[in-house]
Amino acid sequence: MSEHFIESENLCYSYRVGNGKEDVPALKGITLTVEKGEYVAILGHNGSGKSTFAKLLNQILEPTSGKLIVGGTDLSGGELSDEEILSLRRRVGMVFQNPDNQLVATIVEDDVAFGPENLGVPQPELRKRVDDALLTVGMQDYAAQEPHRLSGGQKQRVAIAGILAMRPECIVLDEATAMLDPAGRREVLDTVRMLNRQDGITVLNITHYMNEAALADRVIVIHDGKLLLQGTPDEVFARRDLLRQVGLEVPQCSELIHRLRAERIPLEGDRISDPDGCADMICRAFGMKDREEKSHG
Amino acid sequence: MKSVVFGQYYPADSFIHRMDPRAKVILSVLFIVCTFLCRNAVSFFLMTAAALCLVLLSRIPVHLVLRSIRPLILILIFTSLINVFMTKGEMLLTPSWNIPLPWGKTWSIRIYAEGLWNAAFMILRIFILLIGTSIFLSFTTTPIAMTDALEQLFSPLKKIKIPVHDIAMMTTIALRFIPTLLEETEKIMNAQKARGADFISGGLIKRAKALLPVLIPLLISAFNRAYELATAMECRCYNGGEGRTRLKVLQLRFSDVLAILFLIAFVVGIFFLNRLGLIYTMK
Numbered sequence: 001m002s003e004h005f006i007e008s009e010n011l012c013y014s015y016r017v018g019n020g021k022e023d024v025p026a027l028k029g030i031t032l033t034v035e036k037g038e039y040v041a042i043l044g045h046n047g048s049g050k051s052t053f054a055k056l057l058n059q060i061l062e063p064t065s066g067k068l069i070v071g072g073t074d075l076s077g078g079e080l081s082d083e084e085i086l087s088l089r090r091r092v093g094m095v096f097q098n099p100d101n102q103l104v105a106t107i108v109e110d111d112v113a114f115g116p117e118n119l120g121v122p123q124p125e126l127r128k129r130v131d132d133a134l135l136t137v138g139m140q141d142y143a144a145q146e147p148h149r150l151s152g153g154q155k156q157r158v159a160i161a162g163i164l165a166m167r168p169e170c171i172v173l174d175e176a177t178a179m180l181d182p183a184g185r186r187e188v189l190d191t192v193r194m195l196n197r198q199d200g201i202t203v204l205n206i207t208h209y210m211n212e213a214a215l216a217d218r219v220i221v222i223h224d225g226k227l228l229l230q231g232t233p234d235e236v237f238a239r240r241d242l243l244r245q246v247g248l249e250v251p252q253c254s255e256l257i258h259r260l261r262a263e264r265i266p267l268e269g270d271r272i273s274d275p276d277g278c279a280d281m282i283c284r285a286f287g288m289k290d291r292e293e294k295s296h297g
Numbered sequence: 298m299k300s301v302v303f304g305q306y307y308p309a310d311s312f313i314h315r316m317d318p319r320a321k322v323i324l325s326v327l328f329i330v331c332t333f334l335c336r337n338a339v340s341f342f343l344m345t346a347a348a349l350c351l352v353l354l355s356r357i358p359v360h361l362v363l364r365s366i367r368p369l370i371l372i373l374i375f376t377s378l379i380n381v382f383m384t385k386g387e388m389l390l391t392p393s394w395n396i397p398l399p400w401g402k403t404w405s406i407r408i409y410a411e412g413l414w415n416a417a418f419m420i421l422r423i424f425i426l427l428i429g430t431s432i433f434l435s436f437t438t439t440p441i442a443m444t445d446a447l448e449q450l451f452s453p454l455k456k457i458k459i460p461v462h463d464i465a466m467m468t469t470i471a472l473r474f475i476p477t478l479l480e481e482t483e484k485i486m487n488a489q490k491a492r493g494a495d496f497i498s499g500g501l502i503k504r505a506k507a508l509l510p511v512l513i514p515l516l517i518s519a520f521n522r523a524y525e526l527a528t529a530m531e532c533r534c535y536n537g538g539e540g541r542t543r544l545k546v547l548q549l550r551f552s553d554v555l556a557i558l559f560l561i562a563f564v565v566g567i568f569f570l571n572r573l574g575l576i577y578t579m580k
Binding site: 055060082086089090093094098100101102103106107109113115116117118119122123127146147148162163166 | 470477480522530533541545546
């Protein structure tokens with residue numbers, strides 16, 4: 001079996017509107033692959049089709065045409081059995097935008113248990129999974145709390161714990177940080193990064209925040225239902241003008257490098273997605289060699 | 298954040314709080330049977346004593362219990378008056394007063410001793426009923442524990458195609474979203490106030506109309522939430538109640554069984570006490 005976790009070829013999806021008379025295409029032929037254990041950001045504007053792509057991954061929506069294989073299961077043929085769909089949804093966990101609308105139970109630990117309960121995980125395994133998941137996201141002290149007393153970031157971490165308790169292979173964040181404050185966003189992203197690094201969980205972060213995309217191993221830009229660009233954050237942010245054409249702004253540090261280069265200041269290097277990388281480039285250009293020592297001293 | 302108290306639940310650590318909610322449901326049913334079986338002074342005395350014991354056992358402040366009865370005072374007065382004036386017995390306490398009514402007839406008031414007894418018993422019965430059930434159910438059991446208990450107690454009904462699990466799940470979700478929707482209502486009201494909406498002045502109809510611009514966005518957002526929640530639940534492998542396990546399994550303990558047996562004995566005791574005809578027996 002290949003090491004691809006997600007493999008899509010010419011994937012299309014159209015929404016039916018007006019009693020099925022009219023088709024509104026959301027995805028117009030997406031071809032991409034995501035490797036096992038990879039951390040990928042999918043960038044795109046509202047209405048670019050990025051959320052539709054997410055919903056196709058665990059059969060909330062079915063592809064209109066094209067090929068889609070997720071974790072070895074072919075989703076393009078339609079007609080999956082209930083067991084296959086359940087197994088797919090167990091392996092591909094989703095965290096949505098609004099933290100309030102994905103917590104089911106009135107107590108944190110009951111909510112985390114919701115997924116494994118549905119899967120029929122027996123005791124004492126169930127208890128262990130819930131405790132482990134809460135510990136992993138650092139919410140063990142809130143196990144007996146009511147969700148409405150938590151902050152946005154904490155709620156999203158509980159939502160992630162709910163997915164971890166199902167022992168997934170992949171976590172899809174569908175704009176999961178869009179409604180959070182900067183501190184909450186940091187909490188969630190740190191958690192996800194750790195899961196990716198330590199447990200080898202494949203992460204797909206669907207977002208329109210450039211700074212979040214910069215944290216990924218690879219960035220995929222979707223525009224108007226088509227794949228526009230893909231590559232490492234450095235490669236993608238080097239294409240500032242193309243991104244700007246589709247209404248996306250590169251992170252501030254990359255923007256600074258682009259502008260300095262436009263002023264013909266010779267900056268060498270390509271780590272433009274990372275503020276530290278940018279700072280080093282600027283230091284080198286101005287002959288300051290001791291930035292490293294200063295910042296560590 | 299605003300703390301939202303569901304119902305009357307009073308958090309405390311008592312024997313009754315720790316009981317299995319299923320046992321509490323059964324106990325309160327038995328308690329209701331008991332109060333309706335009571336017919337004479339001795340059995341009513343015993344029931345009152347039992348109700349007081351419950352209050353003490355549950356460690357709920359007495360003033361809270363009394364406060365929960367306050368809304369019923371009117372009903373209590375009304376039923377007791379009807380009993381006093383309408384019961385016909387053998388021991389007449391008053392000379393018969395005849396009051397001429399404006400439309401020509403006369404109304405003769407006769408108060409019998411039986412009427413007074415009946416009134417007193419009715420008041421006690423409502424009192425005991427209310428204290429007993431609220432101690433077992435609303436004061437010491439969280440709504441969510443209650444939902445769990447009812448789901449399990451009624452699970453045999455699944456055989457006759459009553460969607461017990463679905464109803465319980467809907468109740469759980471409704472309870473979960475009460476604080477969320479309250480918060481949202483407040484937000485919408487503040488947003489409307491900031492744009493000059495007035496929710497406090499004017500008569501009832503004007504105020505009700507002013508709430509319309511709050512209710513419509515609330516309703517729309519509730520539908521959106523429902524849709525998103527359904528998707529999220531599907532993503533978490535929700536597939537109806539089939540084959541689900543539970544994190545918290547309710548366990549009927551020895552003390553719960555003992556309490557139920559004790560109350561059954563009490564019911565039987567009351568049943569026989571009524572036959573003795575002590576002091577006064579209600580018909």
